[in-house]
Amino acid sequence: MMSFDTWLVFAGAAFALSMAPGPNNLMAMFNGARHGVGASATGGIGRLLAFVIMIVVAATGLGVVLAASEVAFGIIKYAGAAYLVYLGIKTWRSPVSGQSAEGAAISGEHKVFQARPRAYDLARREFLTAMGNPKAILIFTAFFPQFLNAQAPYGEQFAIMGLTFLLMEACVLLAYGLVGGQVKGFVRSAGHLRILNRVSGGVLMGAGALLAVARR
DSSP states (O other), rough: OHEEEEEEEHHHHHHHHHSSSHHHHHHHHHHHHHHHHHHHHHHHHHHHOOOOOHHHHHTTTTHHHHHHOHHHHHHHHHHHHHHHHHHHHHHHOOOOOOOOOHHHHHHHHHOOOOOOOOOOHHHHHHHHHHHTOHHHHHHHHHHHGGGGGSOHHHHHHHHHHHHHHHHHHHHHHHHHHHHHHHHHHTTOOOHHHHHHHHHHHHHHHHHHHHHOOOOO
16 A cells, blocks of 8 residues: 555655646646636546556556657657647637627627537547657656555555546646636637637647657
8 A cells, every 4th residue: 555655745746747838738728718617627538538548558567668669659759749730720720700799798698709619529639639648658657656665556556646646637737727717808809819729729839849859
């Protein structure tokens, strides 16, 4: 059984890792800014599912094989980078309606300048973004084992760490979504949203380029 002191250290380190402004956290923030905090939470389901798969892979030892394979690492990295660039271009070019804030206020309707994606699409994007980041696999294969007690059941400890990491990720993605949600309040015209889409798209394309050139 993992000691409470060890768990506290792990939880703090996991939270710090989760807070890093990676592609998924940026996506959660942009979803919050464009569609609201609920969109961030919905998309985050896909991210958490991807991390569940990665944790299981790492726990079964396959993660070590993937981490050691230059070919597998390269395939995952470039596929993930290409997907981020694709999402960035798609976000940049997202159609925006011409409804004005004044017109919405007069009619008493809620301002909607861009249709919210389906829940499945939000979750799928975050899932594929997470799965396309090979560094996440390295975190689970290199970070988790440092907290393992060789005298205690291996599977039980990995399960505790996995659940803790997922909890931290859930809290962080909601925090990024809330930050983005604050921006949403300032989007009062189609022009504002168009600018936000281009900023979001540009950052995602930049993240894809950085992932493509990143080393282990």
